[in-house]
Amino acid sequence: MGRTVRLAVVPGDGIGPEVVAEGLKVLRAVTADSDVAFEETLFSLGAARYLETGDVLTDADLAAVKEHDAIVLGAVGGVPGDPRLAGANIERGLLLKLRFELDHYVNLRPTTLYPGVASPLADPGEVDFVVVREGTEGPYVGNGGAIRAGTPHEVANEVSVNTAYGVERVVRYAFAQASARRGRLTLVHKTNVLVFAGSLWKRTVDAVAAEFPGVAVDYLHVDAATIFLVADPGRFDVIVTDNLFGDILTDLAGAISGGIGLAASGNINPEGRFPSMFEPVHGSAPDIAGKGIADPTAAILSIAIMLDHLGLATEAGRIRDAVTVDLAERGDARRSTAEVGDAIAARLDQ
Amino acid sequence: MGRTVRLAVVPGDGIGPEVVAEGLKVLRAVTADSDVAFEETLFSLGAARYLETGDVLTDADLAAVKEHDAIVLGAVGGVPGDPRLAGANIERGLLLKLRFELDHYVNLRPTTLYPGVASPLADPGEVDFVVVREGTEGPYVGNGGAIRAGTPHEVANEVSVNTAYGVERVVRYAFAQASARRGRLTLVHKTNVLVFAGSLWKRTVDAVAAEFPGVAVDYLHVDAATIFLVADPGRFDVIVTDNLFGDILTDLAGAISGGIGLAASGNINPEGRFPSMFEPVHGSAPDIAGKGIADPTAAILSIAIMLDHLGLATEAGRIRDAVTVDLAERGDARRSTAEVGDAIAARLDQ
Ligand SMILES: CC(C)[C@H](C(=O)O)[C@@H](O)C(=O)O
Ligand SMILES: CC(C)[C@H](C(=O)O)[C@@H](O)C(=O)O
Numbered sequence: 028m029g030r031t032v033r034l035a036v037v038p039g040d041g042i043g044p045e046v047v048a049e050g051l052k053v054l055r056a057v058t059a060d061s062d063v064a065f066e067e068t069l070f071s072l073g074a075a076r077y078l079e080t081g082d083v084l085t086d087a088d089l090a091a092v093k094e095h096d097a098i099v100l101g102a103v104g105g106v107p108g109d110p111r112l113a114g115a116n117i118e119r120g121l122l123l124k125l126r127f128e129l130d131h132y133v134n135l136r137p138t139t140l141y142p143g144v145a146s147p148l149a150d151p152g153e154v155d156f157v158v159v160r161e162g163t164e165g166p167y168v169g170n171g172g173a174i175r176a177g178t179p180h181e182v183a184n185e186v187s188v189n190t191a192y193g194v195e196r197v198v199r200y201a202f203a204q205a206s207a208r209r210g211r212l213t214l215v216h217k218t219n220v221l222v223f224a225g226s227l228w229k230r231t232v233d234a235v236a237a238e239f240p241g242v243a244v245d246y247l248h249v250d251a252a253t254i255f256l257v258a259d260p261g262r263f264d265v266i267v268t269d270n271l272f273g274d275i276l277t278d279l280a281g282a283i284s285g286g287i288g289l290a291a292s293g294n295i296n297p298e299g300r301f302p303s304m305f306e307p308v309h310g311s312a313p314d315i316a317g318k319g320i321a322d323p324t325a326a327i328l329s330i331a332i333m334l335d336h337l338g339l340a341t342e343a344g345r346i347r348d349a350v351t352v353d354l355a356e357r358g359d360a361r362r363s364t365a366e367v368g369d370a371i372a373a374r375l376d377q
Numbered sequence: 378m379g380r381t382v383r384l385a386v387v388p389g390d391g392i393g394p395e396v397v398a399e400g401l402k403v404l405r406a407v408t409a410d411s412d413v414a415f416e417e418t419l420f421s422l423g424a425a426r427y428l429e430t431g432d433v434l435t436d437a438d439l440a441a442v443k444e445h446d447a448i449v450l451g452a453v454g455g456v457p458g459d460p461r462l463a464g465a466n467i468e469r470g471l472l473l474k475l476r477f478e479l480d481h482y483v484n485l486r487p488t489t490l491y492p493g494v495a496s497p498l499a500d501p502g503e504v505d506f507v508v509v510r511e512g513t514e515g516p517y518v519g520n521g522g523a524i525r526a527g528t529p530h531e532v533a534n535e536v537s538v539n540t541a542y543g544v545e546r547v548v549r550y551a552f553a554q555a556s557a558r559r560g561r562l563t564l565v566h567k568t569n570v571l572v573f574a575g576s577l578w579k580r581t582v583d584a585v586a587a588e589f590p591g592v593a594v595d596y597l598h599v600d601a602a603t604i605f606l607v608a609d610p611g612r613f614d615v616i617v618t619d620n621l622f623g624d625i626l627t628d629l630a631g632a633i634s635g636g637i638g639l640a641a642s643g644n645i646n647p648e649g650r651f652p653s654m655f656e657p658v659h660g661s662a663p664d665i666a667g668k669g670i671a672d673p674t675a676a677i678l679s680i681a682i683m684l685d686h687l688g689l690a691t692e693a694g695r696i697r698d699a700v701t702v703d704l705a706e707r708g709d710a711r712r713s714t715a716e717v718g719d720a721i722a723a724r725l726d727q
Contacts, residue, residue, distance in 0.1 A: 104569075107596075118569040133670040147607055166516075167536070171573035180540035183577040187516070217621070219454075227533040245402035246457075250628035253603065257497050257632040271567070275625060278600035282607040312547035350539045 029062030032337060035095040035115050035302065040117075041074040041311025042321035042364075043101025048331045049323030049368025050099060056372040057334075057342045068095065068254060072309075074100040074105030074117050089128055097333050098125070098304035101326065102311035126162050129301035131294035132193065134160035134270075135237055135332065136308060138260075143355035144285035146356055147184035148257065154284050155262035159201035159206070160273025164193040167222075167270040189269070190223045194231045195260075200297060201267035202239040211243050211264035212236075215252045228269070252276060256283060281308055285354075288322035291329040293336060305333040319363045324350060327371055349374035378413030382687060385445035385652065388659035390423040390467075391661025392671035392714075393451025399673030399718025400449060400680045403699075406722040407692045408686075418445065423660075424455030424467050425493065433470035439478055447683055448475070448654035451676065452661035476547040477513050479651035481644035482543065483550050484510035484620075485682065486627040486658060488610075493705035494635035498607065502535045504634050506613035507558070509551035510623025512644055514543040518720060539574045539619070550647060551617035552589040561593050562586075565602045565622055578619070593608075600628060606633060626671040631658055635704075638672035641679040643686060671715045677721055699724035 036051065050108035054065060070092060076081050092098060103110045103121050126134070140146055140154035164187075171185040188236055205212040214232045218225030229246070237246050247255065249272045255262055256279050268276065281290035290308035307325030328350060334343035349371045362370070386401065388394035404415060420442060427433050442448060453471050453681070455462045476484070490496055490504035491534075521535040555562040558678070564582045568575030588595050598603065601623045605612055618626060621649050630638035640658035657675030665671055678700060682695035699721045 030682040096506075116569060116572060117429065119572065123570070139615075145499075147499050149495075149497055167570055169572075171571065173573045173577065175541075176577075178581075179541050179545075181577055183573040185537040185540045185571045187535040187537070189533045191529050192524075195529075217624075219466060220473070220517055220624075221535045222466060222519075223523045223533040224468065224535045225681075227523065227526075227531055229693075230527075252623050253625060254632040254637060257607065257629065258636075271570075274570075274600050276566075279603040279607065279629070282604040283549075286608075287604060322406060340442045 028116060028243070029064055029301060031064045031066055033095040035070055035098040037070045037072050037094050037098060037100040038069050038310060039101040039103040040075055040105055041102055041297075041313045041316040043073070043103065043311050045316070045319065045321050045364045046307060046323040046326035047099060047101040049364060052377070053327045053346060053372050054342050055332050056237055056375045057345055061342065063339060065201065072121055073103040073110055077115050077117060078105070083115055084124050085299045087097070090165035091123075092125070093129070093301060095302045096301050097337060099333065100125075100304055100306040102307065102309060104311045106313045116328060122248040123167060123169070126294050129294075129304065130296045131162045131301075131304060132197050133293075133295040133297055134162040134273060134291040135295055135331070136160060136280070137275075138280040138284050139290065140284045141289070141351055141354040141358065144289070146285060148260070148283055151283065152261035154278075156260070156266060156278060157196060157204060158266045158268065158277050158366050159204060159270060159272055160277060161193065161197045161270050164189055164268075165270035165300045168299060184367045187221070187224055187269075189227050190232065191227065194227055195235065198228075198235050198267055202235055202242055203264050205242045206239055206266040210241050213252075213263060213266050214244070214246045215249050215266055215276065216246075216270040217272075218246070218250050219248065219249055224269070232267070249275070254278060259282075277308055287325070289324050289328065291325050291332055293329065293332040295336060303333070305329040319365065321364050323364050323368050324354070327368065345375055346371075358366060379539040381414045381416055382447060383445040384415045385442050385448040386417050387420045387422050387448060387450040389451040389453040389661060390451055391659050391663045391666040393453065393670065395666070395671050395714050396657060396673040397449060397451040397626055399714060400676035401599060402718045403677045403696060403722050403725070404680050406725045407695055410537035411449070411692065413689060418432050422471055424459075424462055427465050427675055428455070429466060430463055433465055433467060439474075443479070443651060444477070445652045447652050447687060448678065449683065450475075450500045450654055450656040451601060452659045453657060454658065456663040457715065464475065466670070473523055475654060476644050479644075480646045481512045481641070481651075481654060482547050483643075483645040483647055483691065484512040485643040485645055486510060486623070486630070486633050487641065488627075490634040491639070491701055491704040493707065494639070495506060496633060497633060497652055498610070502595070502609070502611040504610045506610070506616060507632075508605055508618065508623055508627050508630060509547060509554060511543065511620050513545045513620075514539055515620035520630070523534055536621075537571070537574055537621075539577050541577065541581065544577055545585065548578075548581050548585050552585055552592055552613050555592045556589055557616040559614040560591050563602075563613060563616050564596045565599050565616055565618040565626065566596075567599050567622075569598065574619070582617070584704050585693070593614050599625070603629060606630060608694070610634075611680060628652050637672050639678065641651055641682055643679065643682040647688060653683070653686055655679040658689040671713065671714050673714050677718070695725055696721075
């Protein structure tokens with residue numbers, strides 16, 4: 028009798044469904060002969076569903092999603108500027124709502140420059156680090172407001188909320204990652220300007236560091252961190268940072284390591300109180316949707332992160348190996364989304 | 378009878394004095410035969426002064442600085458982690474205080490990839506854009522606080538404050554820049570997450586755009602903007618953005634265009650109610666201070682921005698030309714800080 032994993036599938040909008048299809052194809056291939064079965068439930072959520080029904084994410088949707096062991100998400104968001112979407116914020120109402128409601132306090136975003144992948148950097152060196160981005164606090168909490176909106180006297184505020192509880196748990200997770208990797212952790216913040224939040228982050232890292240004597244710790248201001256990501260990405264092992272800085276740094280990390288088409292992520296609730304969610308870092312890219320040209324690699328690598336999270340490290344490793352070989356042999360060939368998925372799935376048997 | 382410009386000189390800490398000396402050397406050379414005289418007043422402010430006197434910036438200092446037509450600043454900040462500086466925040470108490478008190482609402486940061494300068498990007502193309510960073514609002518206002526600090530129940534908040542007044546004036550400045558350049562303006566923000574501040578910025582740009590029909594406007598989320606800065610920097614002409622995003626993007630801009638040693642900036646009060654301040658984007662770099670190896674080019678180019686601001690465009694252009702030639706011929710030669718300043722000053726006469 029094997030194990031059954033209840034998988035919520037949220038393909039979303041734009042290229043989301045296209046890349047998720049390939050991710051699931053690879054998932055099915057890698058588990059074909061194993062004793063783990065993935066039972067997929069489809070959730071049609073996103074801009075398209077909102078336009079049809081007026082709902083972004085209902086309480087019933089959320090309750091249903093919670094009944095699963097993991098979530099695979101493609102991408103959400105309609106065509107920018109679509110007037111029919113003016114009243115809704117799909118990102119806040121769906122993606123961020125899932126991250127917050129499911130307490131995904133670790134947003135895990137690994138960056139590897141794979142052999143054979145062209146980097147836009149002249150001399151990237153070896154790139155292999157992971158960003159541990161806080162996922163439930165900071166400027167993302169939605170604690171903003173405006174007075175006198177639309178007048179010359181408008182004041183619009185946004186509050187970044189940071190708690191000892193929230194910072195400590197993600198910092199501890201990051202140290203554990205660093206311990207299991209090359210033993211180097213970099214805190215990124217802007218402590219000289221955001222003195223209260225910065226001080227909390229800094230003190231927390233200093234305190235947790237005492238529990239991990241084998242991890243070397245350093246600190247960079249977020250502005251300086253962008254310089255190092257371009258000039259010396261090899262210096263990084265684990266970066267821990269807040270929700271907004273993590274958002275910015277991980278797009279940049281994608282850009283220096285073969286593009287956002289390869290950047291995978293996990294929104295993780297480490298204790299497993301809620302299902303964790305795995306998604307490519309890229310968005311719904313409505314401009315190329317429907318053409319079958321989106322690169323599904325990020326979605327496929329996100330499946331590998333999910334398998335790791337579910338304790339299926341062997342299967343995760345097999346996917347990464349297949350992707351590594353595919354990338355090395357990819358060259359300039361233009362393949363369709365499905366062809367890339369097929370090729371990676373086929374390599375799993377070799 | 379010529380014009381006299383009263384210049385406040387704040388060399389600051391670390392390499393600040395070293396690079397400012399070269400900036401002033403070039404300033405003296407370029408104005409040698411002109412009818413403008415610069416009357417320099419030295420202000421010893423920074424970490425060193427704080428350690429000596431306990432003062433960061435007194436009311437008397439501020440009043441005295443205000444009696445000038447312009448300010449040249451090197452860099453401020455002591456050795457990171459110096460316990461004697463633990464009680465002070467030189468960045469907030471001096472640099473940001475000057476920007477806020479002198480209403481430097483435009484933080485102007487041009488980025489050019491000069492001929493002959495190696496870019497870390499494999500294929501940078503032509504890079505020539507300017508970031509108009511808001512300088513007096515946003516997350517930089519110092520409107521933060523903490524409760525239960527030092528306990529497991531600590532909550533540390535930071536408030537980003539954005540006003541119609543503050544956003545509109547910097548946006549209008551940015552449009553004027555775009556008009557005078559290649560007619561392209563990119564707003565960078567994170568409107569899908571920071572919905573209140575983002576909405577104010579977006580609506581303001583849309584409104585001011587109507588006054589500048591010749592300027593093409595687009596929008597990028599800050600995370601996506603980092604990708605384009607690496608993958609296609611040539612797409613940018615003028616970027617307008619808030620204080621924090623501008624801080625991050627301009628370090629990245631420096632990194633892709635020859636390094637932070639070339640990145641110049643002006644903190645500008647366009648109406649001239651207060652003196653504007655010109656400084657390299659880089660910091661005090663205590664690790665290389667005193668060795669005479671800091672690159673003064675950013676400080677020298679900051680002098681050129683100052684001359685533009687003072688209506689001395691010919692002199693500004695002569696400095697930029699001299700720098701352009703120096704950079705083109707620089708190669709790998711290791712020159713001292715003074716040698717670079719000497720070389721650029723000498724070229725002014727050619
Ligand atoms: C779509 C958006 C809300 C999201 C974020 O800002 O977190 C995205 O940029 C990401 O990085 O996953
Ligand atoms: C020193 C620091 C306060 C400053 C800033 O964040 O503005 C610096 O990074 C800059 O970009 O001028």
